[in-house]
Each structure stands twice: as C-alpha cells, then as structure tokens.
Amino acid sequence: MDCTTEPQNITIDVHLSGETPANVQAELREGLTSTPRTLPTKYLYDDRGSELFEAICKLPEYYQTRTERHLLNQCADQIICLTEAEELVELGSGAATKTRVLLDAMARVEQLRFYVPFDVSEGIVRRVAQELVKEYEGLHVHGVVGDFLAHLEHIPDGGRRLVVILGGTIGNLDSQAALNFVSSIHTEMASGDFFLLGVQLETSIKRIEAAYNDSAGITAAFNKNILHVMQEMLGASLDPDAFEHVALYNTTAHRIEMRLRSKEAQHVQIPGLDLSFHLEKGEDILTEISTKYDHPRAETLLKESGFDMIKWYTDSEELIGLALARKP
Ligand SMILES: C[S@@+](CC[C@H](N)C(=O)[O-])C[C@H]1O[C@@H](n2cnc3c(N)ncnc32)[C@H](O)[C@@H]1O
Incomplete structure (x- = not known):
C-alpha cells in the first residue's frame, strides 16, 4: 500500500498497484x-x-443525478439526526457533488469530522480531498483509492459511521454480486452504524x-x-x-x-x-x-445482507430511492 500524508488534513491510501497483477489479468x-x-x-x-x-451527470437526459440531489436535500437533516454520524464513508464517491448535501447537514449540527471518499479512480479521490478541506473547516479527509469489492477492510475508523453508496453504483452489480458486496459492507461495520443505499428505480x-x-x-x-x-x-x-x-x-x-x-x-x-x-x-x-430497483427489492437486499431497513425516501415521481438501514 502507498500511503501519502499530505498537508491540510488529508490522508490518501492507495491500494491499487500500477501494473497488471495476476488477479487483474x-x-x-x-x-x-x-x-x-x-x-x-x-x-x-x-x-x-x-x-x-x-x-x-449534467446532461438533460440523465435525470438520476438531479433527482437524487433533490431528494437528499429533503432528507439529509433527518438522516444525520437519526444516525448521529461523525464519519461519512462513501463507496464509489466519484466527484462527491451530492455528498456535499450530507456534509452540510453534518456541519449544521457540528458533527462533521471525518470524510472517507473510496474510489477506484485516484485522480478524483485526490481532487475531492483538496476541494473538501477547503470547503469545510476542520474536516479531515482520508481518501481510499481501491476496489470496493476487494479492499473494504481498509476503511479507516473515525467514529460513528454512516456508509453511503449513491449514484446508482449498486446497480452496476448483478443480484448475487450486490448481495455479496452489501454483506461485506455489513461485516466491516460496527453494530449501530448506519448505511444509506441509493438506488435507481424502474420507470418507463x-x-x-x-x-x-x-x-x-x-x-x-x-x-x-x-x-x-x-x-x-x-x-x-x-x-x-x-x-x-x-x-x-x-x-x-x-x-x-x-x-x-x-x-x-x-x-x-x-x-x-x-x-x-x-x-x-x-x-x-x-x-x-x-x-433498476423497486422498494421491495432494495429492502430484500438489505435484509439478506443483515441490515434492518429503517427509512425509505423517494421523490414524487419515484425515480430514486434512498434506503436508510442500520446494522443491529
Ligand atoms: C456511477 S458512478 C457514481 C459516482 C458518484 N457516487 C455519484 O453519485 O455521482 C460510480 C463510481 O464508483 C467508482 N467505482 C466503480 N467501480 C468501483 C470499484 N470496484 N471500486 C471502487 N470504486 C468503484 C467509479 O470510479 C465511480 O466514481
């Protein structure tokens, strides 16, 4: 692992090697x-x-991003109040644009300490870390560059955790792979930690x-x-x-x-x-x-992975679902 400690409250761990090792091949x-x-x-x-x-994400046809952002704007304060999260871990964080809605809600109740962007794309993890420490005073960003199907055990520990997956990323896995993935997230979490799963819903x-x-x-x-x-x-x-x-x-x-x-x-x-x-x-x-999911399929995935689903948020057109779940 390559671990870089940078100034300004940034740590980046890199778990991907530059060459093509045997398992990648x-x-x-x-x-x-x-x-x-x-x-x-x-x-x-x-x-x-x-x-x-x-x-x-900015295209007119791509309704998913703006709908998920709008939905997060409506429910972020409640999610942060329910979870009392101090550490936000985002798997497949990308540009973390919608994440700001959750970080803002954490900052409003003075609970914002630690953000963990976890992505396979090193450039974007480094960029997001630089941006966020400037935007949020006192925030520590501990980025993880890795494969979330292989390196979950490297998530750093920074307090009461809320793990999130947004942007329909879970949909990139078939049903068995999604179950394996969410089950391994469950394994890495402590009892009482929360998980917010964003899903794209079936529509026309x-x-x-x-x-x-x-x-x-x-x-x-x-x-x-x-x-x-x-x-x-x-x-x-x-x-x-x-x-x-x-x-x-x-x-x-x-x-x-x-x-x-x-x-x-x-x-x-x-x-x-x-x-x-x-x-x-x-x-x-x-x-x-x-x-594309529906409410029962999302709930079944969470339940079979060991979580209790405690809230289901959706928009007026039911295009996006946000399932808030807890590890018992
Ligand atoms: C659909 S995009 C979502 C990005 C962002 N969360 C959003 O809501 O706009 C999926 C993200 O997951 C990352 N990703 C895909 N497969 C991954 C893997 N196996 N491990 C870690 N990150 C992965 C991609 O680099 C990308 O940033």
Whole structure:
C-alpha cells in the first residue's frame, strides 16, 4: 500500500498497484472469453472516464443525478439526526457533488469530522480531498483509492459511521454480486452504524434508455473510453472507431445493458493478456449493467445482507430511492 500524508488534513491510501497483477489479468481474461464477452465496469473509470461521468451527470437526459440531489436535500437533516454520524464513508464517491448535501447537514449540527471518499479512480479521490478541506473547516479527509469489492477492510475508523453508496453504483452489480458486496459492507461495520443505499428505480423504458443514449454522445464516449484504458493498460488492438455504443433495457433482468458492438468482423490482440480472439460483425462486449430497483427489492437486499431497513425516501415521481438501514 502507498500511503501519502499530505498537508491540510488529508490522508490518501492507495491500494491499487500500477501494473497488471495476476488477479487483474485473470479477471479480464475470464470476462473477455465468456459469452457475452465482458469488461468489468470499474475500468470505465480512469481519470478521463471519471470526467466523462461528471459530464453525464449534467446532461438533460440523465435525470438520476438531479433527482437524487433533490431528494437528499429533503432528507439529509433527518438522516444525520437519526444516525448521529461523525464519519461519512462513501463507496464509489466519484466527484462527491451530492455528498456535499450530507456534509452540510453534518456541519449544521457540528458533527462533521471525518470524510472517507473510496474510489477506484485516484485522480478524483485526490481532487475531492483538496476541494473538501477547503470547503469545510476542520474536516479531515482520508481518501481510499481501491476496489470496493476487494479492499473494504481498509476503511479507516473515525467514529460513528454512516456508509453511503449513491449514484446508482449498486446497480452496476448483478443480484448475487450486490448481495455479496452489501454483506461485506455489513461485516466491516460496527453494530449501530448506519448505511444509506441509493438506488435507481424502474420507470418507463423510454426514459431510462434516453438517459444512456444522450444526444451529445457523452455516454458513447464514456463507454468507448474503456477501450482506451485497455489500449493503455494492455496494448489491446481495440479501436474505438470500430465499435458502436449500444444501451438497451433488459426488462427481464430490470437493467440497462451498455455494450460496445463491433461494426465489422475483426481480430483482436491483447498482448498484456497474451490473448487474441475474433469478433464477428455485430458481436457485443458488455461493459456495464445498471440495475433498476423497486422498494421491495432494495429492502430484500438489505435484509439478506443483515441490515434492518429503517427509512425509505423517494421523490414524487419515484425515480430514486434512498434506503436508510442500520446494522443491529
Ligand atoms: C456511477 S458512478 C457514481 C459516482 C458518484 N457516487 C455519484 O453519485 O455521482 C460510480 C463510481 O464508483 C467508482 N467505482 C466503480 N467501480 C468501483 C470499484 N470496484 N471500486 C471502487 N470504486 C468503484 C467509479 O470510479 C465511480 O466514481
């Protein structure tokens, strides 16, 4: 682990190594040789990918971010009052824009001491840490650069905890992976700690698909960014211009599936994995799922992971749900 203590109340721990260790190679090889071929979603988020995701959050079609922010504005004071949190831990924190609503609520009751942004994207963790110590006097930011599916035990301890996941990040996992993930979050928490889980809710297919097929083409650029990451990381011969961005709703699985569709038959070589394969014209690589929940499915996930759900907040159109849960 690389641990940097910086001035101004910032600590950053880095748990990802720069090279491609055996387990990363095995994960990528397994995905690219399965049916459909798959690339893990976390590789969408290098520094450029994180910037593109921030741009997506501002798009008119992407209703999720503004709705979640609005909902947080309505319930943040109650959440902070109920949880008495002193440490806010955010898994998949990204640009932490909506997090400010919770930090403001903590500051209002003089409970704001410790914020832990946890993300796979190092650049954004460092940027957010710098921004927040300037915005909130006396705040200590302890960033964790890591994979939340592998490094949860590195969450630092800073008092009564509220762990949050926002931005529909939980939806990027299929149901078994989500259950494993939330169960491991539960394991890391102390009895009496709280967990706030943001979920995107099922709504009209037209509205959901429009959010992932914006007219400015930002989501397409975000999706294709994973090919740049594979080029840089592994020397892969994956030309973004040879793929088309596709995002369709799968009603049976309740999820958007974001794919890269090969525009032509092509031979792909990935020296860093010692792998080559043929792609047919029209063949897909699955890069992201975004599962849409409803209230019962969110509650079941929390219950099966060991949490008691104590509050359910939603907006007037029921587009976003925020489930507040407690470890008994
Ligand atoms: C959908 S974005 C949400 C960002 C932010 N929370 C929001 O609400 O706008 C998902 C975030 O999770 C991060 N992420 C994805 N997979 C991850 C993983 N396995 N471990 C840690 N962070 C991950 C991404 O870098 C990205 O910042």
